[in-house]
Every structure is written in structure tokens, then in C-alpha cells.
Amino acid sequence: MREIQTELAIIGSGPAGLAAASVAIEANRTVCLVDNQAQPGGQIWRGGLQSDSRAHAAMQSLAHSDGVRLAQHTLVAALAPSHRAHALLLEGPAGPVCIHADRVILANGARERHLPFPGWTLPGVTGAGGLQALVKGGWPIQGQRVVVAGSGPLLLASARTVQQAGGQVTHILEQASQASLRRFTLQLPNWPGKAWQALLLGSQFLGRYRADSHVVAAHGTSKLEAIEIKSGNQTKTIACDHLAIGYGLIPNTDAAQLLGCELTGEAVKVDSNLRTTCPGVYAAGEVTGIGGVDKAWVEGHMAACAALALPVSQVKLQHWKSHHRFSQLLAECFALNPALMALAKPDTLICRCEDVSLQALAGFEDWREAKLQTRCGMGACQGRTCGAICQQVLGWASPGLRPPVFPAKLATLAALADRPQPETEGIS
Numbered sequence: 001m002r003e004i005q006t007e008l009a010i011i012g013s014g015p016a017g018l019a020a021a022s023v024a025i026e027a028n029r030t031v032c033l034v035d036n037q038a039q040p041g042g043q044i045w046r047g048g049l050q051s052d053s054r055a056h057a058a059m060q061s062l063a064h065s066d067g068v069r070l071a072q073h074t075l076v077a078a079l080a081p082s083h084r085a086h087a088l089l090l091e092g093p094a095g096p097v098c099i100h101a102d103r104v105i106l107a108n109g110a111r112e113r114h115l116p117f118p119g120w121t122l123p124g125v126t127g128a129g130g131l132q133a134l135v136k137g138g139w140p141i142q143g144q145r146v147v148v149a150g151s152g153p154l155l156l157a158s159a160r161t162v163q164q165a166g167g168q169v170t171h172i173l174e175q176a177s178q179a180s181l182r183r184f185t186l187q188l189p190n191w192p193g194k195a196w197q198a199l200l201l202g203s204q205f206l207g208r209y210r211a212d213s214h215v216v217a218a219h220g221t222s223k224l225e226a227i228e229i230k231s232g233n234q235t236k237t238i239a240c241d242h243l244a245i246g247y248g249l250i251p252n253t254d255a256a257q258l259l260g261c262e263l264t265g266e267a268v269k270v271d272s273n274l275r276t277t278c279p280g281v282y283a284a285g286e287v288t289g290i291g292g293v294d295k296a297w298v299e300g301h302m303a304a305c306a307a308l309a310l311p312v313s314q315v316k317l318q319h320w321k322s323h324h325r326f327s328q329l330l331a332e333c334f335a336l337n338p339a340l341m342a343l344a345k346p347d348t349l350i351c352r353c354e355d356v357s358l359q360a361l362a363g364f365e366d367w368r369e370a371k372l373q374t375r376c377g378m379g380a381c382q383g384r385t386c387g388a389i390c391q392q393v394l395g396w397a398s399p400g401l402r403p404p405v406f407p408a409k410l411a412t413l414a415a416l417a418d419r420p421q422p423e424t425e426g427i428s
Contacts, residue, residue, distance in 0.1 A: 001096045001415040004069060006032040008307060009088065009101035011076060011255050012108035014042020015293045016285030018058035019300030020105045020307075025065045027308055032069040032099050033062070034090060039072065042109055043129055044293050054297055071097065076255050077412055078403035085280045086259070089416060091408050096415040103280050103307040106256050106268060107300055110249035110286035114385055115336075115392065117343035118217040120245075121352050124224030128158040128246035135165045142166030144241040147227060149173035149215050151334045152248045153292070156201040156209075162244070163204065171238060172205055173213040173229060175247070176334050181211050184333035191326055193294070214340060218243055247336055250388055251287045257401040274303040282307050291327030298323055341393050350393070351386040353379020361390070367399040380407065 008024050010017045013035035024031040033040070040062070045055045062068055074092035081087060082100045090097040112127040119125065126134065128150050135141050146167045148159045151174060159169045174181065188195040202209065213231035218224055226239045253261075256268045262277040263269055267289045274282045284303040285296035298320045305312045344350070346359035356376040364370040367377065367390060376390075377383030377399060387399040404413065 001098055002094070004032055004097060004099045006030045006069065006099060007102050008032070008105065008304070009034065009086065009099050009103070010105045010107055011035075011088075012042070012106070012252075012285070012287075013037070013040035013070075013072075014107065014109050014285060014296065015044060015054070016107035016109075016287075016296040016300035016303070017042070017105070018055065018062075019297045020107060020284060020304035021068060022058045022061050023301055023304035023310065024308060025061050025068055027310060028067065029308055030067045030069075032071060032101065034071045034074050034076065034088075034099070036073065036075050040070070043133060044296075052293075071099075075406045075408075076258065077405060077408040078416070079258060080416055088255075089412065091406075091412045096409075096412040098415075103282065104259070105300070105303050105307060106259075106261075106276070106281065106283040106287050107285045107296075107303075108252045108255055108287060109296075110251050110290060111384065112246040113248045113250050113388060114245075115247050115340050115343065116348050116350055116358070116389055117215060118345050118348050119219055119224075119227075121349050122218050122220050122224045123222070124220065124241060125218050125243045125245065128154055128244040129249075130246075131242065131244035132158040132161045135161050135167070141242070144168065145170050145239065146242045146244060147171045147173065147215075147238060147240045148244045149175075149213075149227075149229075150246040150248070151175045151336060152246075152330065153198070154246060154249070156198070156205065158244055158246075159205060160201055167242070169205065169208060170240060171229075172209045173215065173231070174209065174211050175214040175337050175340060176211060178211045180333045180335075184329065187329055191322065194292075194326065214337070215243065215245060216343060247340065248334060249286060249290045251290070253287060254384075254401060254405045256281075256283060256287065258403060258405055273306040274299055275306060280307075289324075289327050290330060291323050292330075295320075295323035295327060336392075344393060350389055351376040351379065353377075353381055353386075356386070358393075361394065367396045370396075371399070382407065 007029045008031045010020050010033045013033050021033050074090050077091050078089045080089045080098050086104050087100045112129050144167050146162050146169050148155050163169050216230050217228040219226045251267045260278050268283040268287045270283050270288050282303040284299035344358045348358050354375040356374045370376050383399050390396045
């Protein structure tokens with residue numbers, strides 16, 4: 001098994017991870033950047049690094065640095081013993097790798113929040129961000145009728161991606177009320193850049209954006225053919241080929257839990273220096289709370305400065321406070337309607353991996369009991385989707401986490417039992 005020594009390990013190469021890596025490179029420190037995707041950039045900059053000057057500059061910095069190691073298509077599987085402060089067992093294309101680091105920055109972003117309703121597992125129904133990623137990857141959408149639904153600013157961004165690729169966005173359905181959206185809009189001038197972005201995006205979908213609207217059911221035989229929606233007090237059916245639906249984002253806290261970091265709500269708990277409750281571990285970006293690319297970029301910079309004992313400017317601190325206020329505004333204005341938790345019928349699937357319905361989970365008091373009896377959460381996603389659903393729909397506590405964090409090869413786990421002594425030289 002390969003052993004890598006580094007001063008700083010960064011998990012995630014989205015905006016927060018790239019910002020943190022840029023600081024480390026500028027300070028002439030060794031850094032290892034780990035991500036499960038083929039290219040850096042995260043979901044926000046997937047296939048579009050040139051569109052943001054920050055992303056472009058960060059990539060140029062990575063390309064010309066001798067002190068950085070990129071580990072793409074690589075997942076964190078478990079912890080490993082080490083003479084350094086932290087050691088992570090990774091699984092990558094070339095097999096198992098162990099990273100030994102003095103400091104760790106968690107910047108592994110967020111995933112979509114799904115809520116079940118009849119027909120949500122039909123082919124043609126995806127997450128809003130999921131369809132956006134597919135389209136950026138070349139998924140043929142031209143001429144297809146697409147409805148984007150759920151909650152939050154991601155809906156407009158997803159709709160724009162679909163429309164730019166030739167898809168016909170017929171409706172954008174936002175579950176938040178008109179009053180909540182009005183409050184959000186009136187506060188946006190406090191963030192001029194976001195206000196301008198919202199104006200540009202919103203103007204593209206005039207007449208197609210509906211507040212106080214959500215999907216009740218999806219219909220079709222072998223694939224999606226139509227959806228049933230509730231808009232205000234009215235219910236109607238809309239014919240469509242694709243439904244992109246997402247009710248906001250959930251911070252990816254798997255690595256944080258593996259390292260023993262405390263959570264606050266769904267996010268990693270951090271102090272004003274982005275330190276977690278685990279010594280030597282910092283967190284930045286969506287893992288500390290959903291707030292968008294600007295918050296992630298500033299936090300990545302701040303976390304790296306804190307981890308490497310570098311000063312943070314007052315300007316950065318002010319920006320961070322501003323982005324946190326925006327994050328709080330998002331949470332308040334796009335809070336989910338409780339009615340969304342009651343859309344699933346008895347035969348609606350909750351666990352898609354193991355085909356476990358809501359009815360099959362009836363009578364169980366907690367996640368562990370249900371998992372033992374029904375295999376709920378034992379599929380490929382390891383409960384990342386259905387675990388959050390059970391929390392919101394059934395009121396169960398979080399299922400917790402045990403290594404390996406992701407499904408791993410036996411050879412990867414076996415490598416821990418017979419490891420050579422770590423090399424002492426730095427990364428070249």
C-alpha cells in the first residue's frame with residue numbers, strides 16, 4: 001500500500017477545497033487534495049472551471065506546484081494508525097493509499113435532500129442537482145420537457161443548465177410561499193452579487209416559476225410520463241419527460257463523523273477559526289452549513305490559514321460573517337413545508353437500493369431495528385438517502401456511521417493489517 005506524507009490533507013476539491021489548497025501552495029506547504037470525482041471543481045464548477053476566475057486561478061496554482069498531490073477518483077474508507085496526527089485509508093484507482101497528515105480540512109460539500117412521493121423512483125425522475133450534473137456530463141436533454149421542482153436557489157441554476165443544453169423547462173415549482181420568497185428577495189440587495197445573479201436567472205424563466213407549489217406524485221409505466229402537482233389550493237397534471245427535484249442540500253459529514261467531529265444539527269460544528277471539535281481537523285464550505293460558493297471559498301481560505309497558523313485579514317472575516325447571514329436567510333426562507341413529509345403512501349419506496357417501502361417500516365421504533373429486519377440502508381448508498389428520509393419522515397435519529405465510510409474492496413481493508421512503515425520524506 002502506498003504511503004503519502006503531507007502537512008495538510010484536504011478532503012474535497014470543490015470551491016472550499018480549492019481555496020484551501022491555494023493558500024497552502026502559496027505558503028509553500030505540502031498538501032494532498034482528495035476527491036471522488038475525476039476533476040477538481042465540485043458540483044458547482046463541474047465542467048466549467050473557466051467560468052469563475054477563482055476556480056481558474058486555483059487550477060493554475062495546482063498545475064504549477066511541486067508540493068501538491070491530487071488524488072482523484074478516490075474515497076476515504078477508514079482511519080489508520082500513524083506517527084503523525086492523522087492518517088486516512090483511501091481507496092483509489094491504483095488501490096489502497098494511506099495519507100499521513102499533520103492537519104486535515106474537511107471540504108467535502110453536500111448532497112441533495114430527497115423526500116419520497118408516489119412515483120419518485122420512476123426512470124426520468126432525478127435530483128435537481130443530479131440532472132444538472134448529468135447534463136454537464138453530456139446527457140442528451142435537447143428537446144425534452146423538463147419540470148424542475150423542490151426548494152432553494154439550486155432550482156434556477158439547474159433550470160438554466162437544462163435550458164442551455166436545449167431542454168424545454170416548462171415549470172419551476174418552488175415549495176416556499178410567496179411571503180417567504182418576498183422576504184428573501186427584499187433582503188438580497190445586502191448581497192449585490194447574489195441579487196444580480198438572481199435577477200439574471202429569474203428573468204430567464206418569467207411565467208414559469210411558481211411559488212407555493214410542489215409535486216404530489218409522478219406517473220408513468222416504464223418511465224416518467226406526467227406529474228401531479230399542488231399549486232396553492234389547486235391540483236393539476238403536467239405532462240413531462242424529466243422531473244428534476246431537490247429539497248435543498250444535506251452536508252456530507254461522513255468523514256467528519258469518522259474522525260470523531262461533533263455535529264450541530266446536520267452540519268459539522270466549528271468555531272470562528274473553522275476548527276472542529278477534533279484536534280487538528282478543520283471544516284469549510286457546505287459541511288459547516290449550506291451557504292453557496294462564496295461562503296465555501298472564504299471558509300476554505302480561512303480554514304487553511306488557521307490550519308497553517310497564517311493570519312486572516314479583516315476583510316475575509318467580514319466576508320465570512322456576511323456569507324453566514326446569507327446562509328441563515330436561506331434556511332429561514334426556504335424552510336420545508338411539513339406537508340412534504342406526508343406525501344409517501346404505504347407502498348412508496350423509502351429505500352431504493354433494497355426496495356423497502358414505507359409500509360415495511362411501519363412498527364419499527366428506530367433505524368437499527370428497521371435495518372436488521374428489512375435491510376433498509378444496506379444497499380449501495382449505505383443509507384445516505386434513506387437515512388435522511390427516515391429522519392425527516394419517520395422522526396428517527398441519525399443512523400450513525402461505521403467504517404468503511406463507503407463500500408470498499410476487501411483488499412483495501414486488508415492493507416491495514418500488513419502495512420510497511422510510513423516513508424518520512426515529503427511529497428514530490
